[in-house]
Amino acid sequence: MEANLDMQMNKALSVQLNQQGQLKHFLTIDELPRTLLEEILDTADSFIEVGQRSIKKVPLLRGKTVVNLFFEASTRTRTTFELAAKRLSADVINLDISTSATSKGESLSDTLQNLEAMASDMFIVRHAQSGAPHFIASQVCPEVAIINAGDGRHAHPTQAMLDMLTIRQRKQKFEGLVVAIVGDILHSRVARSQIRALRMLGAAEVRIIAPNTLIPCDAESLGVSIYRDMRNGLKDVDVIIMLRLQRERMEGALLPSEGEFFRVYGLDEEKLAYAKPDAIVMHPGPINRGVEIASEVADGPQSVILNQVTNGIAVRMAVMSMAMTGQIAAKSE
Amino acid sequence: MEANLDMQMNKALSVQLNQQGQLKHFLTIDELPRTLLEEILDTADSFIEVGQRSIKKVPLLRGKTVVNLFFEASTRTRTTFELAAKRLSADVINLDISTSATSKGESLSDTLQNLEAMASDMFIVRHAQSGAPHFIASQVCPEVAIINAGDGRHAHPTQAMLDMLTIRQRKQKFEGLVVAIVGDILHSRVARSQIRALRMLGAAEVRIIAPNTLIPCDAESLGVSIYRDMRNGLKDVDVIIMLRLQRERMEGALLPSEGEFFRVYGLDEEKLAYAKPDAIVMHPGPINRGVEIASEVADGPQSVILNQVTNGIAVRMAVMSMAMTGQIAAKSE
Amino acid sequence: MEANLDMQMNKALSVQLNQQGQLKHFLTIDELPRTLLEEILDTADSFIEVGQRSIKKVPLLRGKTVVNLFFEASTRTRTTFELAAKRLSADVINLDISTSATSKGESLSDTLQNLEAMASDMFIVRHAQSGAPHFIASQVCPEVAIINAGDGRHAHPTQAMLDMLTIRQRKQKFEGLVVAIVGDILHSRVARSQIRALRMLGAAEVRIIAPNTLIPCDAESLGVSIYRDMRNGLKDVDVIIMLRLQRERMEGALLPSEGEFFRVYGLDEEKLAYAKPDAIVMHPGPINRGVEIASEVADGPQSVILNQVTNGIAVRMAVMSMAMTGQIAAKSE
Numbered sequence: 001m002e003a004n005l006d007m008q009m010n011k012a013l014s015v016q017l018n019q020q021g022q023l024k025h026f027l028t029i030d031e032l033p034r035t036l037l038e039e040i041l042d043t044a045d046s047f048i049e050v051g052q053r054s055i056k057k058v059p060l061l062r063g064k065t066v067v068n069l070f071f072e073a074s075t076r077t078r079t080t081f082e083l084a085a086k087r088l089s090a091d092v093i094n095l096d097i098s099t100s101a102t103s104k105g106e107s108l109s110d111t112l113q114n115l116e117a118m119a120s121d122m123f124i125v126r127h128a129q130s131g132a133p134h135f136i137a138s139q140v141c142p143e144v145a146i147i148n149a150g151d152g153r154h155a156h157p158t159q160a161m162l163d164m165l166t167i168r169q170r171k172q173k174f175e176g177l178v179v180a181i182v183g184d185i186l187h188s189r190v191a192r193s194q195i196r197a198l199r200m201l202g203a204a205e206v207r208i209i210a211p212n213t214l215i216p217c218d219a220e221s222l223g224v225s226i227y228r229d230m231r232n233g234l235k236d237v238d239v240i241i242m243l244r245l246q247r248e249r250m251e252g253a254l255l256p257s258e259g260e261f262f263r264v265y266g267l268d269e270e271k272l273a274y275a276k277p278d279a280i281v282m283h284p285g286p287i288n289r290g291v292e293i294a295s296e297v298a299d300g301p302q303s304v305i306l307n308q309v310t311n312g313i314a315v316r317m318a319v320m321s322m323a324m325t326g327q328i329a330a331k332s333e
Numbered sequence: 334m335e336a337n338l339d340m341q342m343n344k345a346l347s348v349q350l351n352q353q354g355q356l357k358h359f360l361t362i363d364e365l366p367r368t369l370l371e372e373i374l375d376t377a378d379s380f381i382e383v384g385q386r387s388i389k390k391v392p393l394l395r396g397k398t399v400v401n402l403f404f405e406a407s408t409r410t411r412t413t414f415e416l417a418a419k420r421l422s423a424d425v426i427n428l429d430i431s432t433s434a435t436s437k438g439e440s441l442s443d444t445l446q447n448l449e450a451m452a453s454d455m456f457i458v459r460h461a462q463s464g465a466p467h468f469i470a471s472q473v474c475p476e477v478a479i480i481n482a483g484d485g486r487h488a489h490p491t492q493a494m495l496d497m498l499t500i501r502q503r504k505q506k507f508e509g510l511v512v513a514i515v516g517d518i519l520h521s522r523v524a525r526s527q528i529r530a531l532r533m534l535g536a537a538e539v540r541i542i543a544p545n546t547l548i549p550c551d552a553e554s555l556g557v558s559i560y561r562d563m564r565n566g567l568k569d570v571d572v573i574i575m576l577r578l579q580r581e582r583m584e585g586a587l588l589p590s591e592g593e594f595f596r597v598y599g600l601d602e603e604k605l606a607y608a609k610p611d612a613i614v615m616h617p618g619p620i621n622r623g624v625e626i627a628s629e630v631a632d633g634p635q636s637v638i639l640n641q642v643t644n645g646i647a648v649r650m651a652v653m654s655m656a657m658t659g660q661i662a663a664k665s666e
Numbered sequence: 667m668e669a670n671l672d673m674q675m676n677k678a679l680s681v682q683l684n685q686q687g688q689l690k691h692f693l694t695i696d697e698l699p700r701t702l703l704e705e706i707l708d709t710a711d712s713f714i715e716v717g718q719r720s721i722k723k724v725p726l727l728r729g730k731t732v733v734n735l736f737f738e739a740s741t742r743t744r745t746t747f748e749l750a751a752k753r754l755s756a757d758v759i760n761l762d763i764s765t766s767a768t769s770k771g772e773s774l775s776d777t778l779q780n781l782e783a784m785a786s787d788m789f790i791v792r793h794a795q796s797g798a799p800h801f802i803a804s805q806v807c808p809e810v811a812i813i814n815a816g817d818g819r820h821a822h823p824t825q826a827m828l829d830m831l832t833i834r835q836r837k838q839k840f841e842g843l844v845v846a847i848v849g850d851i852l853h854s855r856v857a858r859s860q861i862r863a864l865r866m867l868g869a870a871e872v873r874i875i876a877p878n879t880l881i882p883c884d885a886e887s888l889g890v891s892i893y894r895d896m897r898n899g900l901k902d903v904d905v906i907i908m909l910r911l912q913r914e915r916m917e918g919a920l921l922p923s924e925g926e927f928f929r930v931y932g933l934d935e936e937k938l939a940y941a942k943p944d945a946i947v948m949h950p951g952p953i954n955r956g957v958e959i960a961s962e963v964a965d966g967p968q969s970v971i972l973n974q975v976t977n978g979i980a981v982r983m984a985v986m987s988m989a990m991t992g993q994i995a996a997k998s999e
Contacts, residue, residue, distance in 0.1 A: 095408065439951070449972075452718070
């Protein structure tokens with residue numbers, strides 16, 4: 001599946017949009033036009049206000065059935081989607097597929113078509129296999145709006161968009177920004193989506209900072225500058241995006257030790273001083289304090305880590321409501 | 334418990350209905366009058382339309398508390414009841430009793446009376462023991478509406494009723510219909526309910542098709558024709574109901590092998606050709622492709638398998654709302 | 667943590683109340699003024715009526731996000747809070763923290779601050795560690811209303827308040843009442859809260875009845891009378907509160923055997939006869955029949971055990987709605 005991923009992705013645009021160019025699935029930000037990314041950010045901005053209301057609820061998905069299909073456990077991501085769906089007034093069903101339905105020997109596509117026959121409107125899909133949400137959207141259940149909640153090493157597009165929202169809130173625009181992404185680029189499902197979004201939205205330069213062993217072999221083609229030295233890489237940047245060290249994914253000896261990693265690539269106040277004085281510090285969470293980031297920085301005045309969490313709910317509400325609208329329009333095409 | 338089941342069932346009618354003859358529990362379709370079965374089908378028909386609305390929600394159970402009491406895990410069945418309850422606007426609590434409450438040494442009836450004292454309105458009960466939902470309805474919590482979601486080998490009445498709804502949608506009426514039920518009759522909690530419902534609703538003939546080892550010893554008394562040869566049994570039938578091969582329930586060597594079973598009792602296009610050209614093919618799911626049914630038939634034009642799933646939500650909404658109404662009326666009797 | 671608990675508790679009052687003296691967290695009933703305890707009982711009384719309505723729902727927490735944070739599994743307690751929150755129209759998220767979020771190495775306070783950043787309004791906290799809910803309310807997430815659902819041996823204040831509500835329903839007032847608490851005082855998280863509440867609300871005498879091994883060493887200072895002999899202790903009491911024998915918490919040989927315990931401290935009809943003829947019998951559940959209470963008493967006319975369960979929902983609705991109001995007021999102070 002990994003092999004024909006690029007070919008699949010070329011068809012992603014037509015899969016994700018209806019004939020009017022509205023989002024009907026949200027699988028990847030690759031190929032999405034800049035105007036659509038900006039529409040997502042603008043819509044999310046309007047939902048930020050909902051989270052501050054006394055009654056945090058809008059009726060946009062009232063009477064819709066949203067199914068959390070987690071083939072890979074992730075309590076944190078599931079919770080954010082569940083909260084977003086409930087604030088849109090949807091009915092939410094949580095299915096932990098890894099432990100249940102398929103145990104009776106039913107095929108994946110039979111399980112999904114059964115859920116579709118129950119008049120489900122939206123699947124939130126998390127899967128260890130790259131391309132799984134795309135396959136479901138294009139082949140199995142094209143009439144159900146599919147939202148990618150992370151697939152293999154491929155993409156985690158709502159995470160990338162909440163990062164973009166956070167940057168825009170603090171820096172107003174992307175033009176002229178220098179952004180550094182630091183850490184385990186190789187195993188990150190977010191980094192590719194971030195690079196794509198930053199370039200599409202007009203960032204001046206995207207740098208990746210990592211040891212050789214954690215840089216993907218096709219990094220050059222992504223249009224980024226590559227740094228092995230963190231102090232050089234952070235010089236005069238506007239935004240620092242720290243990645244999580246995915247300890248559970250590392251195979252063998254890609255790294256010497258956590259202590260050694262922190263010494264060279266961990267963000268502390270000394271290294272942070274190389275960035276612009278008003279640079280912001282981001283991290284997708286959960287944080288490994290003292291491994292990729294020092295507590296003084298994570299809790300410091302330049303950190304926007306908790307803003308990212310708040311924005312995550314708003315971005316998920318945005319793509320869910322937009323995809324539902326586009327999917328409904330597609331059915332009457 | 335299995336021993337006095339028949340005696341218990343004779344009292345089922347008075348347990349299931351209030352003094353006006355309205356449903357107040359839904360435990361089994363045995364003894365229910367034909368008019369009530371037809372009322373369930375008519376009510377379900379009206380809920381089919383709700384599933385096609387933009388806002389799939391009616392306020393019939395608003396402010397009611399529905400507890401899913403699953404003493405035996407079944408994600409699929411639980412999900413359909415949870416969805417049906419939410420579309421009726423109920424508050425739903427899921428309790429996996431097999432793993433939780435009784436672990437502190439509390440008796441079953443204490444657990445249930447506690448839930449009743451919390452002002453629960455309805456229990457959806459799944460239990461490995463035949464008669465358990467009936468026992469709860471008659472002895473433990475008679476003021477809570479009890480819906481049987483499958484008990485031992487005894488009954489799975491909402492499954493049988495969704496099958497009846499699917500047949501009526503396609504064939505308009507039951508009079509004159511010849512229906513074949515194929516496969517593991519012996520271990521099926523659905524087959525008995527189906528036979529009962531088909532005869533009550535006026536089907537001309539019900540055939541069961543199975544090897545000797547999978548035919549219950551009291552089959553003659555059920556008023557069905559028995560076939561060991563599938564081609565003979567399918568000749569000129571209007572409806573084919575395939576049963577699931579309950580591999581997890583089979584004890585010892587009742588069957589030679591799955592491949593051999595498929596050769597003799599699996600439904601493929603060749604055997605299907607013996608039925609009427611407009612015969613419909615049904616299966617309760619989850620499907621074992623290539624064991625009891627070929628993919629070409631399961632996905633073919635005569636298959637109504639996914640319609641059954643859609644109808645399952647509507648039938649569950651129907652019996653839940655009817656039993657709630659009848660239970661409330663019973664309290665003021 | 668256990669060591670500075672008293673010091674912490676001295677600050678509890680200022681933590682629990684806002685500047686107008688309204689509840690904003692509900693952590694312990696220690697130090698709460700009598701008027702506030704009575705306000706909780708009066709508010710709960712009004713919610714009793716909601717549980718008897720056809721539509722058991724009030725919009726007081728509509729659009730609020732309530733997170734059940736159970737660091738220690740308790741299906742029963744979680745269910746009562748989930749039901750109470752849903753009847754207040756809140757959106758509820760269940761998090762079983764013991765098995766999930768912290769598995770990726772995130773610290774507790776990071777997990778909680780993430781949930782706060784998602785605009786959660788209330789945490790229902792169950793924790794094996796005494797003082798944990800207080801620590802969260804005072805240090806980690808002071809802007810989220812925290813409700814203690816049981817912490818270590820320290821407190822279980824909603825349980826104590828539902829007991830008070832039950833006593834007041836049956837006895838109208840606390841003045842002049844003699845109340846006996848029987849059993850495992852030492853390991854009980856409820857007994858301390860009960861003693862405190864009973865004295866604050868004006869009960870004439872509180873007796874504890876237990877073997878030496880199950881009496882806490884500071885019992886004298888609690889202002890109770892201590893009895894080793896149950897018949898003496900029950901003489902002329904108005905209320906008997908049986909405690910659950912926490913078999914899972916007992917370490918080593920504090921007790922001879924369950925049979926021996928029942929003979930000496932189990933409540934049967936013979937011992938019950940020593941109390942006043944209209945004495946009521948209470949138990950927090952789940953009941954160990956034949957260990958601390960005989961079935962004839964648990965199911966007898968003096969038992970109010972199921973009323974306690976009903977009152978539990980009303981009391982939880984009361985403290986949740988009151989704390990939400992007080993927390994919102996505190997934010998605008």
